[in-house]
Amino acid sequence: MNTRRVSIKDIAAEAGSSIALVSFVMNNRASGQNKYRVNKDTARRILEVADRLGYQPNNAARALRCGKTNTIGVIVSDISNKFFADIARCIEDRAHQRNYTVLFGSTDENTDKLDNLINVFQNKGIDGLIIAPSENSEESIKRVSTLQIPMVLLDRELPGLETNSVLLDNLKGGAQITEALLARGCRHIEMISYSMRLSNIIDRETGFKLCMEKAGLASEGMIYRIRHDRFDTISQVIIDAKERGVEGLLFATNSLALSGLRVISRNGWKIPEDFAVATFDGNDAFEINNLEIAYIQQPIAQFGTEAVDLLLKNVELKTGTLSPTRIILSPKLILNG
Amino acid sequence: MNTRRVSIKDIAAEAGSSIALVSFVMNNRASGQNKYRVNKDTARRILEVADRLGYQPNNAARALRCGKTNTIGVIVSDISNKFFADIARCIEDRAHQRNYTVLFGSTDENTDKLDNLINVFQNKGIDGLIIAPSENSEESIKRVSTLQIPMVLLDRELPGLETNSVLLDNLKGGAQITEALLARGCRHIEMISYSMRLSNIIDRETGFKLCMEKAGLASEGMIYRIRHDRFDTISQVIIDAKERGVEGLLFATNSLALSGLRVISRNGWKIPEDFAVATFDGNDAFEINNLEIAYIQQPIAQFGTEAVDLLLKNVELKTGTLSPTRIILSPKLILNG
DNA sequence: ACAATGTGTTAAATCATTTTAGCATGGTAG
DNA sequence: CTACCATGCTAAAATGATTTAACACATTGT
Numbered sequence: 001m002n003t004r005r006v007s008i009k010d011i012a013a014e015a016g017s018s019i020a021l022v023s024f025v026m027n028n029r030a031s032g033q034n035k036y037r038v039n040k041d042t043a044r045r046i047l048e049v050a051d052r053l054g055y056q057p058n059n060a061a062r063a064l065r066c067g068k069t070n071t072i073g074v075i076v077s078d079i080s081n082k083f084f085a086d087i088a089r090c091i092e093d094r095a096h097q098r099n100y101t102v103l104f105g106s107t108d109e110n111t112d113k114l115d116n117l118i119n120v121f122q123n124k125g126i127d128g129l130i131i132a133p134s135e136n137s138e139e140s141i142k143r144v145s146t147l148q149i150p151m152v153l154l155d156r157e158l159p160g161l162e163t164n165s166v167l168l169d170n171l172k173g174g175a176q177i178t179e180a181l182l183a184r185g186c187r188h189i190e191m192i193s194y195s196m197r198l199s200n201i202i203d204r205e206t207g208f209k210l211c212m213e214k215a216g217l218a219s220e221g222m223i224y225r226i227r228h229d230r231f232d233t234i235s236q237v238i239i240d241a242k243e244r245g246v247e248g249l250l251f252a253t254n255s256l257a258l259s260g261l262r263v264i265s266r267n268g269w270k271i272p273e274d275f276a277v278a279t280f281d282g283n284d285a286f287e288i289n290n291l292e293i294a295y296i297q298q299p300i301a302q303f304g305t306e307a308v309d310l311l312l313k314n315v316e317l318k319t320g321t322l323s324p325t326r327i328i329l330s331p332k333l334i335l336n337g
Numbered sequence: 338m339n340t341r342r343v344s345i346k347d348i349a350a351e352a353g354s355s356i357a358l359v360s361f362v363m364n365n366r367a368s369g370q371n372k373y374r375v376n377k378d379t380a381r382r383i384l385e386v387a388d389r390l391g392y393q394p395n396n397a398a399r400a401l402r403c404g405k406t407n408t409i410g411v412i413v414s415d416i417s418n419k420f421f422a423d424i425a426r427c428i429e430d431r432a433h434q435r436n437y438t439v440l441f442g443s444t445d446e447n448t449d450k451l452d453n454l455i456n457v458f459q460n461k462g463i464d465g466l467i468i469a470p471s472e473n474s475e476e477s478i479k480r481v482s483t484l485q486i487p488m489v490l491l492d493r494e495l496p497g498l499e500t501n502s503v504l505l506d507n508l509k510g511g512a513q514i515t516e517a518l519l520a521r522g523c524r525h526i527e528m529i530s531y532s533m534r535l536s537n538i539i540d541r542e543t544g545f546k547l548c549m550e551k552a553g554l555a556s557e558g559m560i561y562r563i564r565h566d567r568f569d570t571i572s573q574v575i576i577d578a579k580e581r582g583v584e585g586l587l588f589a590t591n592s593l594a595l596s597g598l599r600v601i602s603r604n605g606w607k608i609p610e611d612f613a614v615a616t617f618d619g620n621d622a623f624e625i626n627n628l629e630i631a632y633i634q635q636p637i638a639q640f641g642t643e644a645v646d647l648l649l650k651n652v653e654l655k656t657g658t659l660s661p662t663r664i665i666l667s668p669k670l671i672l673n674g
Numbered sequence: 675a676c677a678a679t680g681t682g683t684t685a686a687a688t689c690a691t692t693t694t695a696g697c698a699t700g701g702t703a704g
Numbered sequence: 705c706t707a708c709c710a711t712g713c714t715a716a717a718a719t720g721a722t723t724t725a726a727c728a729c730a731t732t733g734t
Contacts, residue, residue, distance in 0.1 A: 007720055023722060039680055059461050059727035060400035064689045069397070080426035082419070089417035092443060101440050101461060106426060124396050124438060220695045261625045286624035288598045329570070358728045360692060374711055398690030401719050476675055
C-alpha cells in the first residue's frame with residue numbers, strides 16, 4: 001500500500017485547474033485588494049477537493065521556497081529545571097496560538113553546548129531564538145546577531161550587548177525581599193548566592209546590598225557565592241553562619257534555597273526560630289510544611305508570552321530591523337506567615 | 338549586505354566540480370563498496386572548500402527531497418510537570434546524541450489538543466512520535482498508526498492497542514509500595530488515586546489491591562478517586578480518612594501526594610505519627626523536612642533513552658515494520674526513615 | 675470601433691538537495 | 705584490434721510549494 005501524501009498537484013488535477021490557483025486559494029490570497037484574483041466558484045471547488053482528499057501542505061517545500069519554518073528555538077540551561085519548565089510550557093502555548101512550533105535545547109550553562117545548539121537550530125532553519133544565555137556566552141550571542149537571526153534573551157542579559165530581552169526587575173526584587181527580612185526584625189542577614197556571574201544573580205545581590213546599606217547593616221562578606229559544581233559547600237556555609245549568629249538567610253535562587261533548607265533541616269534547626277529564610281521563586285516544599293518563607297514570585301506566564309510576542313514581532317517584520325527592546329517584569333513579594 | 342547561505346552549488350563552482358559530486362562527498366557516499374566513486378584528491382578539495390566557505394546543509398531541501406527531517410515529536414500531558422520535564426530532558430539529550438531534534442507538545446490530558454498536536458507535528462514532517470496518551474485517546478493513537486508514523490507510547494498504554502511502549506511495571510510498583518506500608522505495621526491503608534482511567538494508574542491500584550488481599554486486609558472502598566479538575570476534594574477525603582482511623586495513605590501520583598501533604602500539614606497532623614504516607618516519585622519537599630515517606634522511584638533516564646532508541650529503531654528501518662515492542666522498566670522502592 | 679481596464683487563469687522559475695542514468699577515459703583480456 | 709570493465713565524473717530529473725510575468729477574454733469608456 002503506497003500512501004503518498006496528497007499534494008497541491010493532485011488537487012489541481014482533480015479540480016481541473018492549475019497548481020498556482022490551488023496555491024492562491026490555499027493561502028487565501030484571493031481576498032481583499034490583492035493582486036491575485038480567483039473566481040469564487042473555483043475557489044469553493046478547490047477547497048472542496050482539498051478537503052475531500054485531506055490535503056496537508058508540505059512544510060519542507062514551503063520552508064525551502066520561502067525560507068520560513070514557523071518554528072522557533074528555545075535554549076535554556078536546563079529544561080527540567082522547574083522555572084524553565086514552567087516558562088517552556090507558556091512559550092509552547094503562546095507559540096502554538098500564533099501558529100509556531102518550538103524546539104527546545106538545554107545547555108547546562110555550558111558555552112560549547114550553546115554553540116552547538118545554535119548551529120543545529122540554525123540548520124533546522126528556525127525563524128528565531130529565545131535564549132537564556134549562560135556565563136561568558138557573549139561571543140555565541142553576538143554570532144546569532146551577525147547571523148541576522150531574530151533573538152530574545154530571557155531571564156538574563158549580557159553586559160555590553162544591546163539585544164531584545166525579557167527580564168525580571170531583579171534589583172527591585174532583591175531589595176523587596178531584603179526589606180521583608182528586615183521587617184521581620186532581622187538585623188544580621190547574609191545572602192547565599194551563585195558564583196556564576198549572570199546578570200539576574202548580580203542584580204539580586206546588588207538589590208540586597210543597596211537595601212542593607214540603606215539600613216546601615218551592610219558588612220564585608222555578607223554575600224557567599226556557591227559554585228554550581230560544588231553545591232555541597234553550602235552545608236558548611238550555613239553551619240558557619242549559625243555560629244556567627246546570622247538571623248536571616250537570603251537565597252539567590254530556588255535551587256540554592258532547596259539545598260539550604262535541606263542543611264537546615266538536617267541540623268535540626270527550625271524556621272523561623274533559628275533562621276528567617278527568604279528566596280526567589282516559590283516551591284511546593286514551602287507550602288507543604290507551612291514553612292514561613294518569604295519569596296519573590298516571578299510572573300512566569302508573562303515571561304513566556306512577552307518573549308514569544310517580542311520575538312515574533314521581529315520575525316514577522318518583512319523588512320529592516322527594530323531597535324532592541326528591553327522588557328522588565330515586576331517581581332511580586334509573597335509573605336508566608 | 339546580502340548574506341545568502343552557501344549552498345552545494347557554490348561549493349561546486351568554487352571547487353570546479355559538479356554539484357552531484359559535492360553531494361556525494363558531503364554524505365561520504367564514496368566509501369566502501371558503494372556504487373558512487375570519487376577520487377580521493379577531489380574529495381579532499383571539495384571538503385576543503387566546504388569548510389572554508391562554512392557550508393551548512395539546508396535541512397528543508399533535504400527534508401523535501403528525502404522525506405526525512407531528523408526531528409521527532411514528543412507529546413505529554415504537561416511538559417512543566419516534573420516527571421515529564423525530567424523525561425523530556427533525557428529524551429532531548431539522547432535525541433541530540435543520535436542527531437535528532439525534538440518538538441514538544443502538551444495536551445493537558447485533552448484529546449482535542451492531542452489530535453491537533455498530531456496534525457501539527459505531522460505537517461512538520463516529524464519522523465516519529467513519542468506519546469504519553471491521555472484518557473480515551475484510542476482513536477487518535479490509531480490514526481497515527483494508520484498514518485504509518487513510527488510511534489512509541491510512554492508511561493501509559495491503551496487497552497486493545499498493540500503498539501511500541503515504554504512503561505513502568507506499575508503492578509509491581511503498587512505492590513512493593515503497599516508492602517512497605519504493611520512492613521511499617523500499618524493495617525488500615527487506603528489509596529488516593531485519580532479518577533482518570535490511565536493504564537499506569539489502574540495498574541498501581543491493582544498492585545495495591547492484590548497486595549492488600551493477599552494480606553487479608555482488603556475492604557470495599559479502600560480506593561478513593563480524585564477528579565483531576567476537582568483536586569480540592571482531596572481535603573475532605575483525608576479528613577474523613579482520619580476519622581475512620583486510617584493509618585496509612587498511599588497516593589497514586591506525586592501531585593496527589595503533594596496536595597495530600599498540604600492537607601495533612603494544614604490540619605496539624607504529623608508524619609508518620611498521624612499518617613504513614615507512601616507515594617510514587619520522590620520530591621524535594623520530602624527530603625527537606627525529613628518526611629518519612631516511602632516512594633517508588635521511576636528510572637527517568639531509562640524512560641527517555643529507551644523511548645528514543647525504540648522509536649529510532651523503527652524510524653531508521655529502511656523497509657517494512659517491526660512488530661510492537663513493550664519495554665517494562667523496574668520500579669525502585671525508596672524507604673526514608 | 676478602439677483603447678483601456680478588469681478578471682480569471684496558467685506556465686515556468688525558484689528554492690537546495692539527492693539520486694539516477696549514462697558518458698568519457700584508460701587499461702586489460704581475448 | 706575489439707570487447708569489456710573499472711574509474712571518475714556529470715547532466716538532469718525529482719521533491720512540493722510560492723510567486724512572477726503574461727495571456728486570454730470580457731467589460732467599460734470615449
